[in-house]
Amino acid sequence: MRAGASAGNAPRAVIVVLNLPVPDDHRVWAQAQALRDDGVSVTVVCPAIRDKRPGKATIDGIDVVYFPSFEGAGRLGTIVEGAWTTFASTRAARRALRQPASARMVQVCNPPDMLFRLLSWARRRGCWTVYDQHDVVPALAGSRPAFQKLERLFLACERKTVAAADMVLTPSSEQVERLRKLYGREAVVVRTASVVAGVRTQPPEDEDTTVLGYLGVIGEQDGVGDLVEAVDLLRGRGVTGFRVEIAGDGPALAGVREQVAQRGLGELVHVRGWLRPEQIGPFLDEIDAMTVPDPDIEFNHYCAMNKVTHAMARGIPVVLRPLRENSRLVADSGVLAKDQSLPAFADALETMIGLPQKERAAIGERLQEIFEAELSWEKSSARYLEAVSPARRG
Structure with a gap:
């Protein structure tokens, strides 16, 4: 059955996401498509940011409500943004849930964890309530000096959201263990959205140059500035035959561009900005290895990072710092820095640059095998639908 406003009395799902619109949020969009294909009438409520306009739309049979929003800067701006998005999204979600x-x-996605009242309201009206914990918000707050005083507040909001949910989802085994320890709640691991799988579809332009890539958010906790610092260290060591391509957007993007310019690394580091979904495949075709520079903060240890799974699905080797969840994902494959320090990460990058193409390809093949056996969207989507789809609850 085709989802949307004409679906009549079909099972209905409302997904609320506060920090990204669809289809830019690949995880949410993949979930919405899976529900649609399961015979569910789907509405996604999300902010009108990143060139989206407020209003309603139907995209591929999925109803989307873009509520007016903005991206706050600093602690005060972020608090105001959170309060407004909570109010606006709750109002839109209640309207959608009142339809026959x-x-x-109803599924709420964080950050932030501010929709526990919506879950409680929906549960009282007989809705199956789902909390999809994308990020561990208290740990994220604790990693940012401006937000550390709010960490206890965020923990209280997380506790209320968990309590109001009939089902909890996470993308990370580390998050599952944390939720079990703190709240005695089990969670279903829904690893990743659908990613661009396959093999390189075009040969590298220059086989003598190793192209290292970064794909993802560029924020304070993502370590892209450390990647630039590591490149500067490699240049100082006299390492040649490589360049770095950085793709993504976020609050630290301008600072990374300035850092590259100040250090005179423009020939070695190219900062592209945000990629549209159709640009991700060609980007992955260009790179020989994916870099994961995220530093040693508590928040990062819980993250099953999309750049890692994108690389694994494509058979691209990964060079990374030893964060707990990422280390689980790649098992004993990839090039893992010996510790969390910047020189150790630079050492790992240098190792990857020096590997023969045959060895890099073998690493990529092992990672792709792990992905297909354990992490693919086909497996995660089956768990997702079994856990949350109203079409399976009668």
Whole structure:
């Protein structure tokens, strides 16, 4: 059955996400498509940012409500943003949930963890309530000096959100263990959205140059500035035959561009900005290895990072710092820095640059095998639908 406003009394799901619109949020969009294909009438409520306009749209049979929003800067701006998005998204979600349906589900996605009142309201009205914990918000707050005083508040909000949910989802085994320890709650691991799988579809332009890539958010906790510092260290050591391509957007993007310019690294480091979904495949075709420079902060240890799974799905070797969840993902494959320090990360990059192409290809093949056996969206989507789909609850 085709989802949307004409679906009548079909099972209905409303997914609320506060920090990204669809289809830019690949995880949420993949979940919405899976529910649609399961015979569910799907509405996604999300902010009108990143060139999206407020209003309603139907995209590929999925109803989307873009509520007016903005991206706050600093602690005060972020608090105001959180309060506004909570109010606006709750109002839109309640309207969508009042539409006729044989069974209803509401799924809230963080950050932030501010929609526990919506979950409680929906549960009282017979909806199946789902909390999809994208990020561990208290740990994220604790990693940022400006937000550390709010960490206890965020922990209280997280506790209320967990309590209001019939089902909890996470993308990370580390998050599952944390939720079990803190709240005695089990969670279903939904690893990743659908990613661009396959092999390189075009040969590298220059086989003598190793192209290292970064793909993802560029924020304070993502370590892209450390990647630039590591490149500067390699240049100082006289390492040649490589360049770095950085793709992504976020609050630290301007600072990274300035850092590259100040250090005179423009020939070695190219900063592209945000990629549209159709640009991700060609980007992955260009690179020989994915870099994961995220530093040693508590928040990062919980993250199953999309750049890692994108690389694994494509058979691209990964060079990374030894964060717990990422280390689990790659098992004993990839090039892992010996510790979390910047020189150790530079050492790992140098090792990757020096590997023969045959060895890099072998690493990529092992990572792709792990992905297909354990991490693919086909496996995660089956767990997702079994856990949350109102079409399966009657």
